[in-house]
Amino acid sequence: MSAILSRSSQANSEGSKRLDRLLGFLHSDPQNENLRADVFEQAFSIGNEEVAEQQIAVGLELGRDPNAWRFREAHLRMAQRRFEEAEDLLTILKQQMEPLPAISHNLAFIAALRGDYQTCFEELEPWASKDPSMDVDPSIQTLWLKSLHHLSKLELALQWTDQRRTLAKLTPAAMGVASLIAIDAEQAVKAKELADQALAAGDAGLETLLARAAVALAERDTAGAHQYLLQAMHREPNNGRCWSTLGLTQMLEMNIAAARQSLQKAAALMPDHIGTWHSLGWACLVDNDIDAAQQAFEAAMQLDRNFGESHGALAIIAAMRGERASAIEQIRRATGLDKDSLSAGYAQAVLNGETADPRSLQNAMHGLFSTRLAPMGEPMLDLLPSLPDIKK
Structure with a gap:
């Protein structure tokens, strides 16, 4: 059988x-x-x-x-x-x-199972793009939203969700999927509303639990994040987003050794996710493991050479090793791609002899995660205790 x-x-x-x-x-x-x-x-x-x-x-x-x-x-x-x-x-x-x-x-x-979300989208569009007042089959609702999510059509997905939610035409499972989309669209308030409504209606799907864990993490509620993640990982123990969120929760708790293990697991499960490699790299830096940090940032660089923070992170590595010429070149590339690159700013501070101690390194990571998206999509406000800003 x-x-x-x-x-x-x-x-x-x-x-x-x-x-x-x-x-x-x-x-x-x-x-x-x-x-x-x-x-x-x-x-x-x-x-x-x-x-x-x-x-x-x-x-x-x-x-x-x-x-x-x-x-x-x-x-x-x-x-x-x-x-x-x-x-x-x-x-x-x-x-x-x-x-x-x-x-x-x-x-x-079947198309979604093989990762062909464009075909999935095209198959469902005639049924999902009806007038919002018309019923859409519950299974089509969730699969439609998942296809939009994978195709990065976040605005369309949330617009579709809002139209049907207002008319009470959205199932709890669809709300749960939409809550995770809202996380990736940097709409934490909406994500919390959708996830809480889905949970109240009896849906405890993976997306709902992941979204709620991400919201708890952004609110510095590590106990809540662990609670939701425990349920999510019971459903899918090998889900990369579960492990990445757990790693970030452990970073917030300053349990860096555990965070590294979780993020390494996440990177193994999601090798194409740049944010996970960056989180792992910063965890290694705080743990003073420069070689491991370099490997993580280089893995991120292989995925997208036009992401400024990857160049900035490698500039930090070079600066810490005293490789001034290499650091300057990486800073130039980083700021060329992103003039506000925080990692490039920290690397420059190290080169200038302004800072190189662990506390300022933690502060740089705090600033980076406060303004950049972490693997779950949430802004990592207050990831670490407040420390004086580094000079730039």
Whole structure:
């Protein structure tokens, strides 16, 4: 049996009894199409693939409603993680039938699984771009918002959310997804409102918990951040955003050793996320591990050579090592890309002999995270205790 179809033993026991009853009825009335569909759904729900496959085969052989049985077959193939077969079936159904939201949703879902969020967006747009007063299927709401999030269409996603939220047309799960989008759009107040409303309505999805943890972190509520992260990581223990937020929480607590471990885990899970590498680099700097910090900042540089803070961070490394020419060149590049680069300012202060002590390093990190987005998207206000500003 596929793991994705497995159920608890108690649920299976009750479900199996119901399936046996339905099979008995079907044995007495084998031409009953609706009853056969009920048998399939029950078998599917308890993970009895053998019975589910039998109903598909007979349903197709009888030929009374082949499209309905092809759709059920596609649904089963998705549960079995045989996505290419499912996609082929759904594509044929889409060509043969009138447009149906369920077919579009399943095709979009398969596209999202392979990281093709543009196709996901295109499949769902006809159903999601309706008049805001019209109902949109709950599963389409969440997948639509996720596609917008991955495509960085944050403004459109929040506009879509606001329109439907005002009319009470937004599901709690969709609010949860939107709350994380609001975090990345630097709208912490809206993120908190959406996440709290989703939680109050019974949604404790990953996005809701991550957004609420990020808000708690921005509010310096480390206990709250840990609480939400514990729930989120119970759901997805290998989620990079969970680990990055945990690392930032530990940095706020000045538990730098633990923060480094969490951020290293996050970087391994999200190797293409620049913010995570920067957070790890700064944690290593505060821990006085210059070599590890350089490796983290160089990893960030490989992802985007036009991000000024990466050049500024490497300038700090060079300045601390007394490599003046290299530091000056990196400062030039950093300020050319971002005239307000805080890391470049700190590197210049080190070169000028104005500061190089751990407290001022912590202050530079405080300033950087106060005005730049951390991996969760939140401004890291008051990341560290207040210290005198460095000279620039």
